[in-house]
Amino acid sequence: MSETLYTVTQLATELGVTARTVRFYEDKGLLTPQRAGNTRIFAHRDKVRLILILRGKRLGFSLREIKEYLDLYAADPTQREQWRDLLKKVQGRIDQLVDQQKALIETLGELEKLRLYALAGLDDAEPDKTRRAR
DNA sequence: CTTCTCACA
DNA sequence: TGTGAGAA
Structure with a gap:
């Protein structure tokens, strides 16, 4: 053993x-x-x-948060406090990620508009090649 | 091979 | 939140 x-x-x-x-x-x-x-x-x-x-x-x-949780888990006096603490941290992290998700979706939307705008601009300024081909 | 410390991003 | 380098 x-x-x-x-x-x-x-x-x-x-x-x-x-x-x-x-x-x-x-x-x-x-x-x-x-x-x-x-x-x-x-x-x-x-x-x-x-x-x-x-x-x-x-x-x-963060390492700090992880340490806190690890310490609580190791000490393990009253487990209620441990779970409460973990729940709080997890919920905080979820909220944070949801906020980031919103910001990300917004940014993607803007980029998509810009992409379409640039695409339209490209069509207006036809390259000579294309022009001669007609 | 390991240890630690100091500096640096 | 780690890494690189130098010394032991």
């Missing part, structure tokens, strides 16, 4: 980040690997945590 352990590089490459990044996360307090002397030893729990960190990032949360 010996648990598989990892060095920074092993864990990092396995999860598609650099060793530098993993150390960076540790420095920020998101990871707390064991130490053998001063070299880091990562256990499976660290790997799980890192996976959670990376997922949090994909969803657009």
Whole structure:
């Protein structure tokens, strides 16, 4: 039942980040690997945590937010507070993305108008080639 | 190979 | 939020 352990590089490459990044996360307090002397030893729990960190990032949360959630999850005194906190953050992120979505749709609309305008302009200024062909 | 620190975007 | 470089 010996648990598989990892060095920074092993864990990092396995999860598609650099060793530098993993150390960076540790420095920020998101990871707390064991130490053998001063070299880091990562256990499976660290790997799980890192996976959670990376997922949090994909969803657009800051390392700070991810750390808060991880800490709450680890401390785990009253789980209600934990879920409330997560719900709040998730809802905030959803609101943020919806706002961006609106802005994006608006921008796409403007670009489409401009595209049609440019297209019409192109038709007015017929190239010589086309003209001679008639 | 690993560690840390300093600078930089 | 990371990276690059240099030193140990």
